[in-house]
Amino acid sequence: MPASVSLHMVTTGNELPGYRIVRPMGIVRGITVRSRSVVGNLGAALQTLVGGNITIYTELCEKAREEAFELMLQHAAERGANAVIGMRYDANDVAEGVTEVLAYGTAVQVEPAA
Secondary structure: OOOOOOOOEEOOOOOOOOEEEEEEEEEEEEEEEEEOOHHHHHHHHHHHHHOOOOHHHHHHHHHHHHHHHHHHHHHHHHOOOOEEEEEEEEEEEEEOOEEEEEEEEEEEEEEEOO
16 A cells, blocks of 8 residues: 555535545445443433433444444545545434444545656
8 A cells, every 4th residue: 555545535415626546445434333321312402401412322423423434434444545536425224223333335446647
């Protein structure tokens, strides 16, 4: 992997400006499954009484997305990729209070455009 290119090059687009794709490496993903705790649900219920942002759930969602994202990057690195294009998130309820968060995209090898 060239030193000037970092695996943290991730885009929702299908190309990276200033780089050319030299090898597609296939779909990569990171998945995490999270549940809300009883204490978290009680705290969130209290926050709903006040209104506004329910920070307990916001933090839970952010942590789940961050973990799924990092797992996707790890999967891409294991394949020898140095970038991910077409990155997306998806989330589904697995059971009541249990949510799956998926980060996915296409792993690629890129090099600086000439």
